[in-house]
Amino acid sequence: MKTNKKMLRAVHVLGGLGLFALGCTPSAKERSLEANPPAGHVGAVDQAVSNLTPNWPMNWVATQRKGVGIADPIGDTQGGARSSRDLVGDATHATAFVQSDANNLFFRIRLATDPQTSPGSGELTPYGWGCEVLTDDNPQTYEFIVAADGIVSPERVSFFKNTVQTGKGLDDPADKADEPALANYAALTDTVDGKAHARIIADAGTSIGNPGGKNAYIDMAVDRADLIAAGITATTKFAVVCGSSSSAQSLSADILSIDANRLLSVVQSDKMLCTNTGCVFDLDTDAVGIPDEVEGDTDNDGVKDKLDLDSDNDGIPDAIETAIDTDKDGKPDSATSTRMAMASRMASRATRTRTGTRSRTSAISTRTATRSRTTTRPDPIPGTPSTPT
Numbered sequence: 365m366k367t368n369k370k371m372l373r374a375v376h377v378l379g380g381l382g383l384f385a386l387g388c389t390p391s392a393k394e395r396s397l398e399a400n401p402p403a404g405h406v407g408a409v410d411q412a413v414s415n416l417t418p419n420w421p422m423n424w425v426a427t428q429r430k431g432v433g434i435a436d437p438i439g440d441t442q443g444g445a446r447s448s449r450d451l452v453g454d455a456t457h458a459t460a461f462v463q464s465d466a467n468n469l470f471f472r473i474r475l476a477t478d479p480q481t482s483p484g485s486g487e488l489t490p491y492g493w494g495c496e497v498l499t500d501d502n503p504q505t506y507e508f509i510v511a512a513d514g515i516v517s518p519e520r521v522s523f524f525k526n527t528v529q530t531g532k533g534l535d536d537p538a539d540k541a542d543e544p545a546l547a548n549y550a551a552l553t554d555t556v557d558g559k560a561h562a563r564i565i566a567d568a569g570t571s572i573g574n575p576g577g578k579n580a581y582i583d584m585a586v587d588r589a590d591l592i593a594a595g596i597t598a599t600t601k602f603a604v605v606c607g608s609s610s611s612a613q614s615l616s617a618d619i620l621s622i623d624a625n626r627l628l629s630v631v632q633s634d635k636m637l638c639t640n641t642g643c644v645f646d647l648d649t650d651a652v653g654i655p656d657e658v659e660g661d662t663d664n665d666g667v668k669d670k671l672d673l674d675s676d677n678d679g680i681p682d683a684i685e686t687a688i689d690t691d692k693d694g695k696p697d698s699a700t701s702t703r704m705a706m707a708s709r710m711a712s713r714a715t716r717t718r719t720g721t722r723s724r725t726s727a728i729s730t731r732t733a734t735r736s737r738t739t740t741r742p743d744p745i746p747g748t749p750s751t752p753t
Contacts, residue, residue: 417559418467418468418560418561420563420583420585421465421470423463424462424463424470424472425463425636425642425645426460426461427458427460427461427462427606427620427634428458428633428645429632429633430634430661431645434460434620434633435454435622436451436453436459436620437623438450438452438476438572438573440618441618446574447477448475448476448478448491448580448608449475449491449617450475450476450477450573450608450618451473451475451476451608451618451620452474452570452572452579453474453572453620457570459473459606459620460472460474460495460606460633462636462638462643463642463643464588464638464640464641464642464643465641467587467588468586468587469585469588469596469638470583471494471495471510471584471585471604471606472581472583472584473495473606474570474572474579474580474581475493475568475579475580475581475608476573476579477574477577477578477579477580478564478566478578478580479491479514480552484566486552486553487514487519487552488513488519488551488552489514491515491608491610491617492511492512492513492514492608492609492610492611492612492615493582493608494509494606494607494609494612495509495510495511495584495604495605495606495607496508496526496537496605496606496607496615497509497510497596497602497603497604498603498605498628498632499595499596499600499601499602503535503628503629503632503665504534504535504627505526505535505539505628506526506537506539507525508523508524508526508546508594508596509526510584510586511524511584511609511612512551512562512582512612513551513611515611518551518553519550519551519553520549521548521551521561521562521584521586522612523545523546523547523549523590524546525541525546526539526540526542527542528542535628535629536626536627536628537605537614537616537619537626537628538614538615538616540613541613541614546590546594547587547590549562549585550562561585561586562583562584562585564580564583565583566578566580567579568580568581598640599639601635601636601637601646602635602638603632603633603635604632604633604636605619605628605631605633606619606620607620629665630664634646661675662676662677663675663676665677
């Protein structure tokens with residue numbers, strides 16, 4: 365039996381209050397994972413001892429895209445509907461949330477069903493759930509991921525950095541984060557100090573995609589000290605992409621999106637600031653005084669329409685599409701006017717050329733006629749002697 369086996373197993377965690385039962389025998393899942401650790405992991409991995417017990421938020425901020433809460437279709441994941449990997453939400457019930465305080469950054473995801481192996485077991489099914497964090501200006505890469513890992517034993521919440529694009533690479537949330545993790549915390553239970561960094565809310569108050577059943581929340585926390593060490597401070601603006609997976613180092617099962625689109629540059633949230641007093645969405649990310657939703661990004665390429673030379677990405681520059689075309693010839697007036705001006709100048713030049721040619725021809729004819737009159741002598745009158753030359 366492994367020396368760091370879980371001796372304490374949560375029966376239920378709700379709203380930050382827990383009831384616990386003592387168990388001395390490893391579960392079938394623990395025995396299986398001990399004998400056959402998942403790919404990418406060598407044996408059991410000890411969680412780090414956090415100095416802080418997360419003070420779970422009472423109020424959450426729904427993630428949004430273009431100023432609107434993000435929903436997710438039913439059954440758009442591996443395992444289909446009524447799966448613990450299926451993110452759900454609708455127009456009035458957001459799918460993902462964030463919050464922060466002086467000690468932690470928090471993430472919450474609404475799932476179709478409870479992700480525990482059985483209700484109140486305190487053990488996660490062998491999958492991953494998390495949110496990727498995008499901190500730079502490249503919308504096609506994510507820089508960090510925070511995820512609850514139900515695959516390793518003991519289960520944990522991990523904080524990874526992503527600096528090298530591997531596998532599918534750019535613009536793909538399935539791009540695998542770097543190893544090792546920047547930080548690991550206990551997940552639903554902690555045999556060391558009780559400072560678990562994940563919890564399950566078995567009743568999310570909705571039953572989207574689960575008629576007759578209940579949706580659940582999975583909450584995750586990462587310590588602010590670890591965020592700061594990684595370069596994420598209270599002044600760092602970032603976007604998120606949340607989802608589920610078969611690992612904690614990427615998102616590959618269900619990606620939070622209103623449709624089937626899975627591109628990072630399309631599905632990422634609006635940027636936000638998460639300070640010591642909470643999270644707020646940055647409504648003017650380029651600080652020009654115009655809200656992002658007003659500026660718009662029609663083709664979702666991460667470049668605001670006002671800065672995008674082809675905002676709808678149809679291959680026709682906006683300068684041509686938005687130009688005035690009075691004569692309806694399919695070309696902007698500026699171009700038409702330029703062509704007309706050039707044509708006018710050419711016509712004028714041609715006229716001057718023709719006029720000059722006629723004038724020169726006339727002058728030549730006149731000079732020729734004059735020379736002719738000057739050098740031609742009349743024939744002598746018959747009977748008159750010729751004048752000697």
